[in-house]
Amino acid sequence: MQIEELKHKFEQFLRQRGYKITKGRFEIIDRIASYGQHFEIEELVRWIASQDRSVASRSTVYRTVRLLQEFGAIREVIKLGNRTIYEFVAGKPHHEHLICVECGKIIEFYKEEIEDLQDRVCEEHDFTPINHRLEIFGICSECKGRKDENRRLQAYA
């Protein structure tokens, strides 16, 4: 399974750095995987606490999230206001996000050409890219529909 492979690689990563293989760290990976694609840390803390409080404390969750980020299993993908939304990468190919500011829906997309153009920009500036993030905020089709409805209702009122 994908997750097992990830855990195995994480184990190697920990060993390489002289860190320890603890139950908590691997449990957190499982909880992230079971929570779904995107999450905020406090959400994750609550999710873990709601299931089994003994898995990890808030501090351990924060510390493990940082570690998983260094390892590359999760990424900060959306920054909106004071919120940070992480994504469980788990070997998924790179992609960008459309974020509906109305309902919070997150749509993933990938455009090879955009990536290529970014590389070109970096070359032009002799800049070595490490990672990037493209966030497009707007209104999704469902919310647009809903808005039109509201407008109609208001018009009749």
Next chain:
Amino acid sequence: MQIEELKHKFEQFLRQRGYKITKGRFEIIDRIASYGQHFEIEELVRWIASQDRSVASRSTVYRTVRLLQEFGAIREVIKLGNRTIYEFVAGKPHHEHLICVECGKIIEFYKEEIEDLQDRVCEEHDFTPINHRLEIFGICSECKGRKDENRRLQAYA
């Protein structure tokens, strides 16, 4: 002057919303302009306090920054870790950023094609974009030079 025009438009914006034209709000615009292109709120608070404490309190700075954001004179352009970097837009055309994670340097760029491709992606998803942000994190040419130097030094050690 550019700033005067901006202030004039901001005045109209305030009136339109039934808000008041206060000295503080306009002073803050001047201080942002004099601070430079990019800033964090706490930096701005300190900058203002260092010049003339009577201009505005921390709360007023926070409240005015929010207002200026709604108005469109400033934008949240970089979100890195727990930091938020704002940019004074002041009629400048839209652009994206390269951020050096080594020295913090910010390089602006604009690629028409990237914008066009984004529009196409949005159309494909029937998504109405409101705004977007593309951040490319990496190492700038100066820092690369510095790193090579370090490597050389280490090699000799």
Next chain:
DNA sequence: TTAATTGCAAAAACTTTGCAATCGG
């Protein structure tokens, strides 16, 4: 054994808010 990890509570960093005083229209 011993160095890393954990949980806890405290602190830090950043931001928002309630309220009384003040100011703008």
Next chain:
DNA sequence: CCGATTGCAAAGTTTTTGCAATTAA
């Protein structure tokens, strides 16, 4: 005069950290 704004201090959020106890190697 009335309602918006301000400054202050207090409270809210989110994240980090010091420390003693615990655990992995």
